Amino acid sequence: MNRAHFMAQLRDGLSGLHYTDISDILADYERHFADGAADGRSEDEVAAALGDPARLARELRAEVGFKRWEQHRSPGNFLGVVLALLGLATIDFIIMLPLLCALAGIFFGLSVACLGLIVGGTFLIFNLLPFGWDMAMSNPVAQLLIGLGLISGAVGGGALLLWIMEAIAKLLIRYARLHFRLFDSANASL
Amino acid sequence: MPESLQIQLKKGVLEMCVLALLSKGDNYAYDIASRMAEAVGMGEGTIYPLMRRMQNDGLVSTYLQESESGPPRKYYRLTKSGAIALKAQVAEWLTFEAAVRKILGEAS
Numbered sequence: 581m582n583r584a585h586f587m588a589q590l591r592d593g594l595s596g597l598h599y600t601d602i603s604d605i606l607a608d609y610e611r612h613f614a615d616g617a618a619d620g621r622s623e624d625e626v627a628a629a630l631g632d633p634a635r636l637a638r639e640l641r642a643e644v645g646f647k648r649w650e651q652h653r654s655p656g657n658f659l660g661v662v663l664a665l666l667g668l669a670t671i672d673f674i675i676m677l678p679l680l681c682a683l684a685g686i687f688f689g690l691s692v693a694c695l696g697l698i699v700g701g702t703f704l705i706f707n708l709l710p711f712g713w714d715m716a717m718s719n720p721v722a723q724l725l726i727g728l729g730l731i732s733g734a735v736g737g738g739a740l741l742l743w744i745m746e747a748i749a750k751l752l753i754r755y756a757r758l759h760f761r762l763f764d765s766a767n768a769s770l
Numbered sequence: 771m772p773e774s775l776q777i778q779l780k781k782g783v784l785e786m787c788v789l790a791l792l793s794k795g796d797n798y799a800y801d802i803a804s805r806m807a808e809a810v811g812m813g814e815g816t817i818y819p820l821m822r823r824m825q826n827d828g829l830v831s832t833y834l835q836e837s838e839s840g841p842p843r844k845y846y847r848l849t850k851s852g853a854i855a856l857k858a859q860v861a862e863w864l865t866f867e868a869a870v871r872k873i874l875g876e877a878s
Contacts, residue, residue, distance in 0.1 A: 630815035
Protein backbone atom coordinates (compact mmCIF):
# COMPACT_ATOMS: atom_id res chain seq x y z
CA MET A 581 0.00 0.00 0.00
CA ASN A 582 1.39 3.42 -0.91
CA ARG A 583 0.90 6.75 0.81
CA ALA A 584 -2.09 7.87 -1.27
CA HIS A 585 -3.86 4.55 -0.74
CA PHE A 586 -3.24 4.62 3.02
CA MET A 587 -4.39 8.24 3.35
CA ALA A 588 -7.54 7.55 1.29
CA GLN A 589 -8.50 4.62 3.51
CA LEU A 590 -7.80 6.66 6.64
CA ARG A 591 -9.91 9.54 5.31
CA ASP A 592 -12.73 7.12 4.52
CA GLY A 593 -12.63 5.75 8.04
CA LEU A 594 -12.78 9.23 9.55
CA SER A 595 -15.65 10.55 7.44
CA GLY A 596 -18.40 12.14 9.51
CA LEU A 597 -16.02 13.63 12.05
CA HIS A 598 -15.60 17.37 12.39
CA TYR A 599 -13.62 18.92 9.53
CA THR A 600 -10.89 20.31 11.81
CA ASP A 601 -10.41 16.94 13.53
CA ILE A 602 -10.06 15.14 10.20
CA SER A 603 -7.51 17.58 8.79
CA ASP A 604 -5.57 17.52 12.05
CA ILE A 605 -5.34 13.72 12.00
CA LEU A 606 -4.52 13.54 8.29
CA ALA A 607 -1.75 16.13 8.82
CA ASP A 608 -0.24 13.88 11.52
CA TYR A 609 0.00 10.94 9.14
CA GLU A 610 1.16 13.07 6.17
CA ARG A 611 3.96 14.33 8.38
CA HIS A 612 4.77 10.73 9.32
CA PHE A 613 5.19 9.78 5.65
CA ALA A 614 7.34 12.87 5.08
CA ASP A 615 9.54 11.95 8.04
CA GLY A 616 9.73 8.37 6.79
CA ALA A 617 10.85 9.56 3.35
CA ALA A 618 13.52 11.78 4.97
CA ASP A 619 14.58 8.65 6.84
CA GLY A 620 15.10 6.85 3.53
CA ARG A 621 12.09 4.57 3.80
CA SER A 622 9.70 3.86 0.95
CA GLU A 623 6.01 4.75 1.15
CA ASP A 624 5.12 1.06 1.22
CA GLU A 625 7.46 0.44 4.15
CA VAL A 626 6.04 3.33 6.17
CA ALA A 627 2.44 2.29 5.41
CA ALA A 628 3.18 -1.28 6.49
CA ALA A 629 4.76 -0.09 9.73
CA LEU A 630 1.79 2.18 10.44
CA GLY A 631 -0.70 -0.69 10.31
CA ASP A 632 -4.28 -1.01 9.14
CA PRO A 633 -5.69 2.49 8.39
CA ALA A 634 -9.29 1.37 8.97
CA ARG A 635 -8.42 0.15 12.48
CA LEU A 636 -6.47 3.31 13.26
CA ALA A 637 -9.44 5.36 12.08
CA ARG A 638 -11.76 3.53 14.48
CA GLU A 639 -9.48 4.23 17.44
CA LEU A 640 -8.95 7.86 16.46
CA ARG A 641 -12.67 8.30 15.99
CA ALA A 642 -13.32 7.03 19.51
CA GLU A 643 -10.65 9.33 20.98
CA VAL A 644 -12.01 12.37 19.11
CA GLY A 645 -15.55 11.41 20.12
CA PHE A 646 -14.60 11.34 23.82
CA LYS A 647 -12.92 14.73 23.52
CA ARG A 648 -15.88 16.35 21.75
CA TRP A 649 -18.25 14.96 24.36
CA GLU A 650 -16.08 16.13 27.24
CA GLN A 651 -15.85 19.61 25.78
CA HIS A 652 -19.46 19.95 24.80
CA ARG A 653 -22.16 17.65 26.17
CA SER A 654 -24.71 17.68 23.42
CA PRO A 655 -26.94 14.78 22.36
CA GLY A 656 -25.20 14.80 18.98
CA ASN A 657 -21.79 14.39 20.55
CA PHE A 658 -23.12 11.65 22.80
CA LEU A 659 -24.40 9.84 19.74
CA GLY A 660 -20.92 10.26 18.26
CA VAL A 661 -19.39 8.53 21.27
CA VAL A 662 -21.89 5.68 21.11
CA LEU A 663 -21.31 5.17 17.38
CA ALA A 664 -17.55 5.30 17.85
CA LEU A 665 -17.75 2.67 20.56
CA LEU A 666 -19.95 0.51 18.37
CA GLY A 667 -17.29 0.92 15.68
CA LEU A 668 -14.70 -0.46 18.03
CA ALA A 669 -17.09 -3.39 18.46
CA THR A 670 -16.01 -4.24 21.95
CA ILE A 671 -18.04 -7.30 22.83
CA ASP A 672 -18.92 -5.96 26.28
CA PHE A 673 -20.48 -2.93 24.74
CA ILE A 674 -22.69 -4.99 22.47
CA ILE A 675 -23.82 -7.02 25.47
CA MET A 676 -24.59 -3.78 27.27
CA LEU A 677 -26.65 -2.45 24.39
CA PRO A 678 -30.06 -3.81 25.53
CA LEU A 679 -29.45 -2.31 28.96
CA LEU A 680 -28.58 1.02 27.36
CA CYS A 681 -31.72 0.90 25.22
CA ALA A 682 -33.83 0.20 28.32
CA LEU A 683 -32.20 3.11 30.15
CA ALA A 684 -32.77 5.40 27.19
CA GLY A 685 -36.43 4.32 27.12
CA ILE A 686 -36.90 5.05 30.82
CA PHE A 687 -35.31 8.47 30.49
CA PHE A 688 -37.41 9.25 27.45
CA GLY A 689 -40.57 8.28 29.36
CA LEU A 690 -39.64 10.41 32.35
CA SER A 691 -38.82 13.42 30.15
CA VAL A 692 -42.20 13.09 28.44
CA ALA A 693 -43.84 12.93 31.87
CA CYS A 694 -42.04 16.15 32.92
CA LEU A 695 -43.16 17.82 29.73
CA GLY A 696 -46.72 16.67 30.36
CA LEU A 697 -46.68 18.14 33.87
CA ILE A 698 -45.46 21.47 32.52
CA VAL A 699 -48.16 21.52 29.87
CA GLY A 700 -50.82 20.57 32.44
CA GLY A 701 -49.66 23.21 34.93
CA THR A 702 -49.54 25.91 32.27
CA PHE A 703 -53.02 24.95 31.16
CA LEU A 704 -54.37 25.25 34.72
CA ILE A 705 -52.85 28.74 35.10
CA PHE A 706 -53.99 30.04 31.73
CA ASN A 707 -57.42 28.71 32.49
CA LEU A 708 -57.66 31.34 35.24
CA LEU A 709 -57.58 34.19 32.73
CA PRO A 710 -60.97 35.83 32.08
CA PHE A 711 -61.08 34.68 28.48
CA GLY A 712 -60.19 31.12 29.55
CA TRP A 713 -62.25 28.05 29.17
CA ASP A 714 -64.66 26.90 31.84
CA MET A 715 -63.20 26.99 35.33
CA ALA A 716 -61.83 23.60 36.12
CA MET A 717 -62.00 24.21 39.87
CA SER A 718 -64.21 26.20 42.15
CA ASN A 719 -61.26 27.79 43.97
CA PRO A 720 -59.05 29.90 41.65
CA VAL A 721 -56.27 30.25 44.24
CA ALA A 722 -56.03 26.48 44.62
CA GLN A 723 -55.97 26.14 40.86
CA LEU A 724 -53.12 28.66 40.55
CA LEU A 725 -51.13 26.95 43.27
CA ILE A 726 -51.64 23.50 41.80
CA GLY A 727 -50.61 24.81 38.37
CA LEU A 728 -47.44 26.40 39.77
CA GLY A 729 -46.75 23.26 41.80
CA LEU A 730 -46.98 21.03 38.74
CA ILE A 731 -44.60 23.28 36.77
CA SER A 732 -42.00 23.63 39.50
CA GLY A 733 -42.18 19.90 40.21
CA ALA A 734 -41.56 19.13 36.57
CA VAL A 735 -38.65 21.59 36.34
CA GLY A 736 -37.05 20.14 39.47
CA GLY A 737 -37.60 16.59 38.26
CA GLY A 738 -36.21 17.47 34.84
CA ALA A 739 -33.08 18.97 36.39
CA LEU A 740 -32.59 15.85 38.52
CA LEU A 741 -33.11 13.71 35.43
CA LEU A 742 -30.43 15.61 33.49
CA TRP A 743 -28.06 15.34 36.42
CA ILE A 744 -28.53 11.55 36.64
CA MET A 745 -28.15 11.18 32.88
CA GLU A 746 -24.90 13.10 32.95
CA ALA A 747 -23.58 10.90 35.77
CA ILE A 748 -24.52 7.72 33.92
CA ALA A 749 -22.94 8.97 30.69
CA LYS A 750 -19.72 9.79 32.54
CA LEU A 751 -19.63 6.36 34.12
CA LEU A 752 -20.30 4.75 30.76
CA ILE A 753 -17.47 6.62 29.10
CA ARG A 754 -15.01 5.67 31.81
CA TYR A 755 -16.08 2.06 31.52
CA ALA A 756 -15.89 2.08 27.75
CA ARG A 757 -12.53 3.75 27.76
CA LEU A 758 -11.11 1.13 30.07
CA HIS A 759 -12.35 -1.60 27.78
CA PHE A 760 -11.21 0.29 24.75
CA ARG A 761 -7.68 0.19 26.16
CA LEU A 762 -7.93 -3.54 26.72
CA PHE A 763 -9.50 -4.13 23.34
CA ASP A 764 -6.76 -2.10 21.77
CA SER A 765 -4.21 -4.58 23.09
CA ALA A 766 -6.07 -7.51 21.61
CA ASN A 767 -5.10 -6.29 18.17
CA ALA A 768 -1.85 -7.63 16.86
CA SER A 769 -0.52 -4.10 16.70
CA LEU A 770 2.36 -4.81 19.01
CA MET B 771 -8.76 -15.85 21.87
CA PRO B 772 -5.56 -16.44 23.82
CA GLU B 773 -3.55 -13.29 24.09
CA SER B 774 0.15 -13.37 24.64
CA LEU B 775 1.30 -12.15 28.04
CA GLN B 776 3.96 -10.13 26.29
CA ILE B 777 1.43 -8.10 24.30
CA GLN B 778 -0.54 -7.30 27.45
CA LEU B 779 2.58 -6.32 29.34
CA LYS B 780 3.85 -4.09 26.55
CA LYS B 781 0.48 -2.48 26.14
CA GLY B 782 0.34 -1.70 29.84
CA VAL B 783 3.65 0.12 29.89
CA LEU B 784 3.30 1.89 26.54
CA GLU B 785 2.03 5.11 28.08
CA MET B 786 4.69 5.03 30.78
CA CYS B 787 7.45 4.58 28.19
CA VAL B 788 6.18 7.51 26.09
CA LEU B 789 5.98 9.69 29.21
CA ALA B 790 9.54 8.66 30.10
CA LEU B 791 10.79 9.53 26.60
CA LEU B 792 9.14 12.95 26.78
CA SER B 793 10.58 13.60 30.23
CA LYS B 794 14.00 13.68 28.54
CA GLY B 795 12.85 16.43 26.17
CA ASP B 796 10.10 17.49 23.79
CA ASN B 797 9.72 15.23 20.79
CA TYR B 798 7.63 14.60 17.68
CA ALA B 799 5.49 11.55 16.94
CA TYR B 800 7.66 10.02 14.22
CA ASP B 801 10.69 9.89 16.49
CA ILE B 802 8.70 8.59 19.47
CA ALA B 803 7.07 5.96 17.23
CA SER B 804 10.36 4.72 15.78
CA ARG B 805 11.95 4.47 19.21
CA MET B 806 8.96 2.59 20.60
CA ALA B 807 8.78 0.35 17.51
CA GLU B 808 12.43 -0.50 17.90
CA ALA B 809 12.33 -0.99 21.68
CA VAL B 810 9.07 -2.88 22.20
CA GLY B 811 7.82 -3.61 18.69
CA MET B 812 4.86 -1.22 18.87
CA GLY B 813 2.96 -0.63 15.61
CA GLU B 814 3.99 2.86 14.49
CA GLY B 815 0.46 3.95 13.64
CA THR B 816 -0.67 3.29 17.20
CA ILE B 817 1.31 6.29 18.40
CA TYR B 818 -1.28 8.76 17.09
CA PRO B 819 -4.36 7.41 18.91
CA LEU B 820 -2.14 7.03 21.98
CA MET B 821 -0.81 10.61 21.83
CA ARG B 822 -4.32 11.92 21.27
CA ARG B 823 -5.57 10.00 24.29
CA MET B 824 -2.71 11.29 26.42
CA GLN B 825 -3.44 14.80 25.21
CA ASN B 826 -7.12 14.38 26.13
CA ASP B 827 -6.03 13.20 29.56
CA GLY B 828 -3.87 16.31 29.93
CA LEU B 829 -0.61 14.35 30.20
CA VAL B 830 0.99 16.01 27.18
CA SER B 831 0.54 19.29 25.30
CA THR B 832 1.45 20.09 21.70
CA TYR B 833 2.99 22.93 19.74
CA LEU B 834 3.90 23.33 16.06
CA GLN B 835 7.38 24.04 14.83
CA GLU B 836 8.50 24.79 11.28
CA SER B 837 10.81 22.20 9.73
CA GLU B 838 13.18 22.26 6.75
CA SER B 839 11.22 19.55 4.96
CA GLY B 840 7.48 19.26 4.51
CA PRO B 841 4.69 20.65 6.70
CA PRO B 842 5.36 21.97 10.24
CA ARG B 843 6.08 19.38 12.92
CA LYS B 844 3.87 18.83 15.93
CA TYR B 845 5.95 18.55 19.07
CA TYR B 846 4.75 16.95 22.28
CA ARG B 847 5.68 18.27 25.67
CA LEU B 848 5.19 16.65 29.06
CA THR B 849 2.71 18.59 31.22
CA LYS B 850 2.87 18.91 34.97
CA SER B 851 0.23 16.22 35.44
CA GLY B 852 2.11 14.10 32.89
CA ALA B 853 5.23 14.30 35.06
CA ILE B 854 3.20 13.37 38.12
CA ALA B 855 1.61 10.45 36.25
CA LEU B 856 5.05 9.25 35.13
CA LYS B 857 6.37 9.30 38.67
CA ALA B 858 3.37 7.35 39.96
CA GLN B 859 3.52 4.80 37.13
CA VAL B 860 7.24 4.21 37.55
CA ALA B 861 6.79 3.64 41.30
CA GLU B 862 3.95 1.22 40.58
CA TRP B 863 5.99 -0.58 37.94
CA LEU B 864 9.03 -0.96 40.20
CA THR B 865 6.92 -2.33 43.05
CA PHE B 866 5.23 -4.79 40.71
CA GLU B 867 8.47 -5.80 39.04
CA ALA B 868 10.16 -6.41 42.42
CA ALA B 869 7.23 -8.54 43.61
CA VAL B 870 7.26 -10.69 40.47
CA ARG B 871 11.03 -11.04 40.62
CA LYS B 872 10.77 -12.19 44.23
CA ILE B 873 8.21 -14.87 43.41
CA LEU B 874 10.19 -16.05 40.40
CA GLY B 875 13.31 -16.20 42.59
CA GLU B 876 11.49 -18.33 45.15
CA ALA B 877 10.15 -20.65 42.46
CA SER B 878 13.47 -21.41 40.83
